[in-house]
Amino acid sequence: MSEPKRLHPIAMLLNVIKAIKDMLVPIIVVVVFGGDKDGLAGTIQLVILGSICLFVIVTAVIEWFRFTYRIEEGELRIESGVFVRKKRYIRFERIHSIDVSEGIIQRLCGLVKISIETAGGAQAEAVLSAICKEEAERLNERLAEAKRNKMLGEQPEIDLIAEPVIKQESVMTFRLQFPELFLMAATSGAVGVVLSGVAAFVSQFDEIIPFERFFGEYEDVLKLGTFLLAVFAFVAALIVYMLATIGMMLKYAQFTVEKKEDELIISRGLLEKRQLTIPLKKVQGIRIIENVVRQPLGYATVYLEYAGGSEADKDSLKVMLFPLVNKKHLQKYLEQCLSDYVADVEVEPLPARALPRYMFRRAIFFIPVIIVFIYFFRPWGYVSLVLLPISISWAFLQYKAAGWNITNHQLLMRSRGLSKQTILFHKSKIQSIESKTSWAQQRKQLSSISALIKSGIAFREGKVRDVEAKDFDAVQTWFLKNSRTK
Amino acid sequence: MELQNQISARTLKVWRIIGFLECLITWIITIAVLVLTIIFDWTPWIIGGMIVLSVIQPYLGIYLLPLIKWRRFRYEVRETEIEIQRGIFVIKRTLIPMIRVQHVETNQGPFLRKYDLASVEVSTAATVHTIPALDLQEADELRQYISKMASVEEEDV
Numbered sequence: 017m018s019e020p021k022r023l024h025p026i027a028m029l030l031n032v033i034k035a036i037k038d039m040l041v042p043i044i045v046v047v048v049f050g051g052d053k054d055g056l057a058g059t060i061q062l063v064i065l066g067s068i069c070l071f072v073i074v075t076a077v078i079e080w081f082r083f084t085y086r087i088e089e090g091e092l093r094i095e096s097g098v099f100v101r102k103k104r105y106i107r108f109e110r111i112h113s114i115d116v117s118e119g120i121i122q123r124l125c126g127l128v129k130i131s132i133e134t135a136g137g138a139q140a141e142a143v144l145s146a147i148c149k150e151e152a153e154r155l156n157e158r159l160a161e162a163k164r165n166k167m168l169g170e171q172p173e174i175d176l177i178a179e180p181v182i183k184q185e186s187v188m189t190f191r192l193q194f195p196e197l198f199l200m201a202a203t204s205g206a207v208g209v210v211l212s213g214v215a216a217f218v219s220q221f222d223e224i225i226p227f228e229r230f231f232g233e234y235e236d237v238l239k240l241g242t243f244l245l246a247v248f249a250f251v252a253a254l255i256v257y258m259l260a261t262i263g264m265m266l267k268y269a270q271f272t273v274e275k276k277e278d279e280l281i282i283s284r285g286l287l288e289k290r291q292l293t294i295p296l297k298k299v300q301g302i303r304i305i306e307n308v309v310r311q312p313l314g315y316a317t318v319y320l321e322y323a324g325g326s327e328a329d330k331d332s333l334k335v336m337l338f339p340l341v342n343k344k345h346l347q348k349y350l351e352q353c354l355s356d357y358v359a360d361v362e363v364e365p366l367p368a369r370a371l372p373r374y375m376f377r378r379a380i381f382f383i384p385v386i387i388v389f390i391y392f393f394r395p396w397g398y399v400s401l402v403l404l405p406i407s408i409s410w411a412f413l414q415y416k417a418a419g420w421n422i423t424n425h426q427l428l429m430r431s432r433g434l435s436k437q438t439i440l441f442h443k444s445k446i447q448s449i450e451s452k453t454s455w456a457q458q459r460k461q462l463s464s465i466s467a468l469i470k471s472g473i474a475f476r477e478g479k480v481r482d483v484e485a486k487d488f489d490a491v492q493t494w495f496l497k498n499s500r501t502k
Numbered sequence: 503m504e505l506q507n508q509i510s511a512r513t514l515k516v517w518r519i520i521g522f523l524e525c526l527i528t529w530i531i532t533i534a535v536l537v538l539t540i541i542f543d544w545t546p547w548i549i550g551g552m553i554v555l556s557v558i559q560p561y562l563g564i565y566l567l568p569l570i571k572w573r574r575f576r577y578e579v580r581e582t583e584i585e586i587q588r589g590i591f592v593i594k595r596t597l598i599p600m601i602r603v604q605h606v607e608t609n610q611g612p613f614l615r616k617y618d619l620a621s622v623e624v625s626t627a628a629t630v631h632t633i634p635a636l637d638l639q640e641a642d643e644l645r646q647y648i649s650k651m652a653s654v655e656e657e658d659v
Binding site: 323446447448449450451452453454455458468469470471474475488492495496 | 582583589591592593594595596597598599602626627628629631
């Protein structure tokens with residue numbers, strides 16, 4: 017397997033699509049703001065567009081031609097580049113995981129895309145955008161072999177060993193059921209993203225889409241009044257909402273978490289398949305989010321904080337462990353996946369004297385708003401007084417939600433912004449802890465505590481405001497005992 | 503329990519110089535606004551506010567805030583952990599176990615160099631924690647000490 021190989025030719029098409037995606041903004045600018053489409057200016061525009069297309073296609077072909085990979089001396093060697101030649105040699109022991117995903121194009125051709133992640137996370141990893149499944153399988157086997165050799169402390173002789181490897185059993189630990197999938201998609205808030213996308217799109221194109229003519233024909237209809245307009249807007253919003261829901265369902269359909277040796281394998285997607293392999297030792301913590309819609313229904317979303325992923329791939333930075341899970345079953349699933357963590361614990365509530373501070377924080381946010389409304393929009397401005405009970409109950413909910421807990425090696429921190437957030441930290445993964453005490457807090461013997469873990473390419477902070485000042489000492493003692501005995 | 507070590511007293515001078523330079527910028531802007539107000543007949547409110555700011559800022563930025571900041575900043579480097587206390591209005595206390603330290607470096611900007619000082623920056627996998635100014639020699643020793651203590655145990659992130 018040492019002769020250089022190229023990707024499947026369909027990679028050329030993928031290169032073209034990627035290039036177009038990267039140049040979308042300039043292309044839109046040229047098309048929309050190009051102005052005069054007739055005469056000489058129009059011809060020049062066409063020529064420019066044409067040559068850009070030609071350039072993109074030629075580059076894509078050369079890119080495919082130049083991109084070769086091979087396995088040699090225990091390394092994956094990739095050579096690529098059109099203008100700048102790049103050689104990237106990755107030692108097999110350095111590879112942490114191989115992620116397999118299938119886009120629509122790959123699925124149609126029976127291919128897969130594999131992303132190779134090395135330690136360090138932030139480092140650019142290698143991506144083979146289109147190779148056949150058997151090839152991916154072979155690469156995976158080689159990797160597993162190299163890892164085993166490393167564990168045995170032997171010199172990896174990867175090129176010589178061609179023995180079939182015994183596959184480790186993987187255990188299915190979580191599967192997203194259809195009702196949950198539906199509920200998750202319907203309450204995800206993805207509709208906001210879609211709506212803003214549509215708004216941006218429409219505002220981009222209102223110059224070329226003849227809205228006036230379109231609506232001119234319906235002028236009579238519009239005259240029927242605001243009621244019909246409202247109905248129209250409602251139906252439009254409903255359709256967008258449904259589309260967003262379906263989109264989310266396609267994205268998270270067939271969501272499963274498997275545990276295999278010391279790895280978690282998270283797979284999802286109906287049209288576009290994605291598989292993420294996360295070594296257990298890279299898991300830094302667990303984040304449980306209960307948003308306002310899901311919490312009353314008893315459901316939560318669980319995210320995995322792990323040291324890895326790359327900035328180029330946003331999905332790899334925010335990893336869902338359980339997209340939607342009934343809180344009653346959360347502990348059971350968590351035990352199967354990551355037995356180090358316990359979600360089923362009672363939190364230490366805040367002292368009652370913290371409540372006024374929670375109230376105050378919301379009040380300084382809402383009261384100026386109310387004053388401005390009443391001052392400028394009398395008498396309707398008085399309606400803004402409803403914000404007062406809202407802010408009070410919000411503050412109360414935040415106060416009720418906040419708390420912390422220490423169970424064995426785990427620190428739990430819970431707080432609420434709008435959604436309730438619970439973070440589980442394993443003490444061996446906490447990078448640092450901090451307490452913050454303002455003058456007002458000091459008077460009441462309160463302080464805010466926080467802990468940091470690595471997450472993705474940055475960090476994640478867990479924070480509880482206004483706990484007993486002596487609580488930090490307890491956390492500190494627990495934390496230090498850990499690092500001394502380690 | 504207060505932490506033991508304070509940062510160098512010369513830090514105060516450096517912070518005051520920086521505070522003075524910031525005031526200088528405010529004064530220049532104030533003069534520019536004053537001139538523009540006279541030429542274009544703007545409302546006097548803006549220039550009034552600017553003048554108040556130019557008077558208050560030196561007191562806060564050169565005298566008071568550096569002093570509080572300097573008094574508040576304390577640190578302790580022990581065998582197994584580093585503890586830092588900092589802040590002006592809000593006191594922040596940070597605890598970093600030695601085994602989480604990934605690397606440590608000393609830095610010297612132009613102002614610090616003039617006063618023979620250096621800052622010590624301790625990086626974990628998540629963030630960087632800074633001790634803003636120590637005697638150059640002390641900073642070097644501290645860097646070497648932390649580096650030695652941190653490398654006792656290597657652990658994957």
